[in-house]
Structure formats: C-alpha cells, structure tokens
C-alpha cells in the first residue's frame with residue numbers, strides 16, 4: 001500500500017503495486033482489462049470512466065473530445081475555479097441530458113490539470129444523467145498548479161500513474177487517459193517535462209496519450225519525443241488536426257496515430273484558423289478511412305461552461321448527431337461512419353494493453 005502521497009521513499013515499484021491493486025479490483029467487479037495488444041472487436045475493450053470501467057459493447061454513441069466545465073484563467077490566478085458551481089453543475093447536467101437524449105452514452109472529457117478539471121462535477125453529471133464520462137490526467141501546456149510546480153519528471157510520471165490507477169484529488173475516481181498540449185507554433189521548453197512524464201506513465205499503465213496541437217510540424221515533434229521515451233504511436237490521438245494538410249494526416253496515421261477532427265459544428269475556427277465546414281471535414285475523413293478505417297475520430301470540442309464567461313466560444317455539442325452523422329453516413333456508408341463515430345473512439349481511448 002502507498003503510505004503517503006508525499007512519501008519521498010515512494011518508488012516506482014510501490015506505484016506498480018498500486019496498479020496491480022486497481023486491476024485486481026476491476027477483476028473482482030467482473031471487468032478485466034484486455035491483455036492482448038489489440039482486439040479487433042471493440043465490444044471486448046474497456047474504458048475507464050469516472051464511475052468505473054465500462055465495456056465497449058455497452059457504448060452506443062460517443063463524443064470523442066468535449067468539455068463540460070473549463071477554466072482558462074490558469075491555476076496561478078486567484079479567479080481560477082472560483083465560480084458559481086451550482087450554475088456550472090446545472091449547465092453541465094442539462095447538456096449531458098441533451099446528449100443522452102440523442103443516444104450518446106460516452107463523452108471523452110479533454111479538460112485536464114490546469115484548465116479546470118473537476119472530477120466531482122464529472123461524476124455528479126455522470127450519475128445524474130447516465131452519461132459515461134472518461135476524464136484525463138496530464139497537464140495542459142505548462143499550466144502546472146502551484147503545489148506541483150517543483151516536481152521532477154519521475155515525480156510527475158508517478159502522479160499521473162496514481163491518477164490512472166488509484167484515483168484523482170483524494171477520490172478513487174481514476175483517469176482514463178493522459179491529455180497533453182503543445183503551444184501552437186512550437187513545443188515550449190516548459191512543456192517538455194509533462195510530455196516525457198506522460199510517455200512514462202502511459203507505458204506503465206497501458207493508457208492513451210491525447211495531444212492538443214493544431215500544427216502538423218509541432219505534432220510530429222511531440223510524437224517523436226514520446227517515441228524517444230519508448231511510447232508507441234498506436235496509442236496516440238492527435239487532437240485539433242483539422243488545420244493541417246491531408247498528407248500530414250496520412251503520415252501520422254501510417255505511423256500508428258489516430259487523427260481527430262474536432263471543430264464539427266463551428267462556423268469558423270478562431271483558435272487555429274482551420275477549415276470547419278462539413279464538406280471539407282467529410283473529405284478529410286474519407287481521405288483517411290479510404291485505407292485506414294480505424295484511425296480517425298471526430299467531435300465538436302464544445303465547452304458547456306467556461307470561466308471567464310467572456311471566453312465562451314461558439315460550438316454545439318449536439319450538432320454531431322443532429323446533422324453530421326447523416327452526412328457522414330451518406331459519404332462513407334453506415335459501417336465506416338460507425339467506425340468514425342463509435343468504434344474508433346472506443347479503440348482510441350481503451351485502457352490496459354501495451355503501449356510500448
């Protein structure tokens with residue numbers, strides 16, 4: 001057992017014992033992580049949600065990249081996460097109910113440490129609505145909370161491993177993947193330790209690394225740095241890839257990555273200036289599914305409740321299943337469309353098998 005989260009004697013070995021305990025609990029609950037490197041049938045894959053493990057077979061419709069609460073102040077600002085939580089909770093429950101009404105029962109939350117991750121809000125929303133929610137560990141760019149500012153790369157990796165195997169913020173709610181982010185034009189020096197720690201933690205726990213990165217050249221540099229730590233890109237999701245070129249998407253897919261287009265529903269992309277219209281999104285998706293049917297996913301990347309409110313941006317998380325699904329099905333056929341919307345999301349965010 002872990003003695004204390006601050007115990008300097010804590011070793012990688014004791015962390016792994018923690019991992020074993022977590023996996024044992026899963027086995028007792030009747031759901032075991034798969035031990036095979038890849039299961040062709042997603043029904044046997046496992047997702048770690050904020051209310052425990054869920055089988056792929058139980059997922060009907062998925063959203064691959066969304067946010068309920070998000071905070072852009074950064075953890076060193078006094079205004080960070082200082083909001084009317086009743087309002088945030090109410091908006092999140094309402095939105096989740098709307099998605100559930102469309103048949104969506106899996107939401108991959110991309111709000112990680114530094115941009116307002118609130119594990120208790122996510123669990124409350126999940127319990128209130130029945131929406132399965134997967135929550136990440138990992139730090140956004142270099143928005144490290146003050147209490148974690150001095151951690152070394154091994155310490156950071158151990159922190160991520162604890163969140164993936166034991167629990168987050170004093171709870172037993174486990175993270176289901178690691179989300180990292182890179183600055184738009186180049187990887188910032190201060191982001192590198194978080195990327196390295198992510199690779200170490202993903203290797204040890206068998207989870208996916210998902211990256212916020214709009215530019216291909218930067219995404220390729222992050223991928224190379226993760227690979228240099230022994231991480232394999234078949235457990236890598238490149239988020240915000242829509243501003244990049246088709247040849248970049250195909251290059252990353254051939255290296256094993258899953259490519260994500262996540263501005264579905266947007267009229268424009270003020271963050272990265274990528275294309276957002278449905279026709280070009282559909283062409284980009286088809287360009288990948290043509291030879292790589294298992295490696296592309298989509299989402300709206302909407303945020304339901306943003307702090308500060310003036311930074312709320314205009315996206316609609318109900319658009320994917322209200323409009324886009326029909327267009328995708330017309331473009332690709334029913335089976336391939338289901339790959340993009342459901343099966344590939346389960347594959348991309350599964351837990352438990354080898355990543356190195």
Ligand SMILES: [Zn+2]
Nearest residue numbers: 065067110301
């Ligand atoms: Zn996002």
